[in-house]
Amino acid sequence: MSLGKSIYELTNLFTIYRWNNRPALLRFTEADNVFHSLILDLISIEYLNKKGYNLPISSNIKAKIFKELPKIILSDVSLDTKKRILEKDEKMWKMVLKKSYDELKENKIVQFFESDYDIKFKKYAQFIDLMVSLKEMEINSRIFPEYFEGPKQETEKNLRKLRLNLEHINELESILNYVLKTSTRLTTMYRWNKNHRNVKSSVSSHTFMVVSTAIIFYYLDNRNNDKLLDEIIIASILHDFPEAFTGDVITPTKKKVKGLENIISTIEEEMIEEWLKRDEDTILIFERFKKYMINPFDNEYGRYVRASDLFNAMLECAIEIKSGNSQILFREAFFNMKKELKQFNFDFIYELIDEIEKLTFFN
Template sequence: MYQWIVKLLELSTNLFTMYRWNNLPTIMRTNEAQNAFISAQFSLLMSELANLGGEKINEQNLLKRILLKELPKCVLSDISVDTKVLIKEFAPEKWDAVFSTAVEEVVSILPEKTKKDFSETILNARDESPEGRIITVADLLSAKLEAEIHSRFFPEFYEEPLRRLKETLKEFNDFQPYKALVNSDWFENYRRALIVLLSAVRWNRLNRNVKTTVAGHSFYVAISGFLLAYTENQNGNSVDLVEVVKRTLFHDIPESVTGDIITPTKKKVPGFEEVISRVEEHMVNQRIFDSMDSELVKKLKPRILDPFAGKEGEMVRSADLLAAIVECLMEIETGNNQPAFRSALNSMLDQLAKSEFSSVRFVSEDFKWGLRWMGR
């Protein structure tokens, strides 16, 4: 029943190993998972601002597009933006055919009742609807952020990409969600917080074969949470999918100001975890919420500072553990023999085995079976 989730999660690990701007010099290597996380942040912020401004955004539709549009990349592998632009110019019908084939390959993994929904979502991700325009703008802003970072050291290589990105963004100058975002007093502070998460490496005290950052990890958590919540709903267990995905995408934002404090450290002394929570709230209030409109703060604050509360919070916690398990598996499967990864993996699998969600229990058991099959 749930095997397709495992297959999609395996496919999605390609997002960690596909690097962007690979044909240009860079000062910070960013992969597709990191880029997708930044784009998702911009999309969510524009959506929240649009809703507060009276424009109704279909949030479930938007979130499905944000996550599923990345999956064909896992099949197509790395095609640079410049190359893609020329392919579309020289033979647009060939590009469309290639992309459709990639979508079909992704969809072939899915159960029959899910194929049409996912396929249509991917193919129409960037249409002219408000949701599609938000995603298009967010992708452009994410690429622009990366190009601006790299251009500080390599201006001659990024002058033309930046010019094109800025020119394309001008086409959206009258798009209200975009205007509201880039003209906000707090936007630059939020962008800086996201840059920190792009470079914050997880499991930093251990040598890694496949390094993941907080940004890339958070996007993978969002994919995991979406797939689990989607499946639970399909099988009659009502879970607020929108709430789950929003919390997964926001849950690591405090690490942009506190750094990555690992769970074992938080739990070393009774009461220390509560102190860390108070410190997080104080620093996030100062660095991120201080100049935000109070209505937007109300929307974001519980999802950033209390993401694991309630039923949806348990799903978010499961997705967070699942993403960490996949990171451990990537290390083990690529020959990293440090015992810390096996110890963490077994501990987290034991936690997930006790989950109230049948989808979570199945996935954890599938990973355990896979490890036994590999003799690990």
């Protein structure tokens, strides 16, 4: 399987909806869910490092993505079903995961993410995954308590157990809840909003793809610079976070009148500052991250983030075209972004673009 096709298959997580056997007010896709865990993982690592933990960013973020890759094959298995499988035969579930990873060996992206959580961070990562699941349940249980109250109570119970063994968890959890309340807005924002979509992608699911692809681009470019990889990951995770405040102002609107783009950037910065000032603990954690939110495409790390952002916008166009969406917009955008991507002069980009083009128009 070509690398381009492997990246294309990662977009399967756009169409795997969680809690699919229950009515829901808001459905998170697997891609949405991973994004929220990634941003909370990043914040937790920063917080714990300020407490002297010395946790690496890149290996822990890659470990989260690696953990989710079997869902490309398995789709979503609910927490309740998975729990019951583990109770009946834990070895059986481990065999299912092993077989899935074996199948994924044909998928070339696996090699870029194979990583384990730092032992000191693993339980925090489990706590964060449960927090994100609980957020989904809390939203939906307001309308459908008869379907969500049971799993909600079970998740709250599991969170209470984990809290007993996690240092600094009260202050950290407060920060994470503050951020999650805001990042959830990105799941309700759909890209290409004024156009019909056959396969919808939210800002949060798009961000998950940008993070994943930016990591792949870093390795394809044969870089060996841990600080650069960390910066690429931070900027990728946060590059669209300001849209939680401003909404999705599309590029043609920003460029409609000279100077409007600069005004919007100023507004983004003002809104971020106002949001941070409303929570003193959060502002301390974000002091290092703020520049990556406001200027995600600056400096060396920005080349990878911007290229990944464009590549995934092109990929979204490819999905629409391949699914039979006949709007000319998606064809025009596909070829405009193809042209723009080639200007980055990454040696690997030409072959990837060709692979996506063949998948879109000739398969």
